[in-house]
Amino acid sequence: xxxxxxxxxxxxxxxxxxxxxxxxxxxxxxxxxxxxxxxxxxxxxxxxxxxxxxxxxxxxxxxxxxxxxxxxxxxxxxxxxxxxxxxxxxxxxxxxxxxxxxxxxxxxxxxxxxxxxxxxxxxxxxxxxxxxxxxxxxxxxxxxxxxxxxxxxxxxxxxxxxxxxxxxxxxxxxxxxxxxxxxxxxxxxxxxxxxxxxxxxxxxxxxxxxxxxxxxxxxxxxxx
Numbered sequence: 001x002x003x004x005x006x007x008x009x010x011x012x013x014x015x016x017x018x019x020x021x022x023x024x025x026x027x028x029x030x031x032x033x034x035x036x037x038x039x040x041x042x043x044x045x046x047x048x049x050x051x052x053x054x055x056x057x058x059x060x061x062x063x064x065x066x067x068x069x070x071x072x073x074x075x076x077x078x079x080x081x082x083x084x085x086x087x088x089x090x091x092x093x094x095x096x097x098x099x100x101x102x103x104x105x106x107x108x109x110x111x112x113x114x115x116x117x118x119x120x121x122x123x124x125x126x127x128x129x130x131x132x133x134x135x136x137x138x139x140x141x142x143x144x145x146x147x148x149x150x151x152x153x154x155x156x157x158x159x160x161x162x163x164x165x166x167x168x169x170x171x172x173x174x175x176x177x178x179x180x181x182x183x184x185x186x187x188x189x190x191x192x193x194x195x196x197x198x199x200x201x202x203x204x205x206x207x208x209x210x211x212x213x214x215x216x217x218x219x220x221x222x223x224x
């Protein structure tokens with residue numbers, strides 16, 4: 001099982017807490033009524049965190065529910081517009097994730113003290129993210145952009161950056177990413193598939209989460 005940060009770590013350093021949990025379940029939720037049992041299943045499985053993507057009308061309400069769950073770290077994903085920063089922070093999101101680098105979105109997050117992980121896959125994007133004062137970013141779409149081979153090349157000039165790869169990562173390739181020294185955490189949806197959430201298969205989600213947490217615990221930098 002992955003190491004679970006104390007609740008104080010969530011408030012003090014949400015991005016740092018992601019680096020302890022190591023795997024971020026990426027959630028697409030269609031009914032906010034599913035948020036509480038989903039959070040409970042993730043906690044029981046050993047990954048007390050979720051990135052709730054703003055892809056459905058239920059997302060913000062789901063964030064509100066999960067934010068009230070003791071010992072749970074919830075973030076907002078797929079931030080595309082600056083106005084979403086204040087809205088999700090007000091709902092209780094502790095971090096934000098954007099698929100690309102939009103300076104206006106980053107500034108909006110910073111203005112409401114919402115830690116943000118903007119996305120980047122090129123040297124130019126990562127350099128701009130670094131210039132914005134950030135040392136951790138999303139690497140998306142990870143597999144389509146060359147995966148670990150590309151990350152290894154980018155880590156040379158950007159040795160002070162930490163990366164959170166998402167996109168195309170599952171139980172078969174998660175270990176390789178988690179063992180890499182330039183990877184802070186990874187994101188994936190295989191343990192929280194949309195159909196599993198919609199059909200209320202909480203025990204199955206708990207089982208898949210526990211398997212993911214075991215991968216995280218046994219594959220840390222230098223253990224490949």
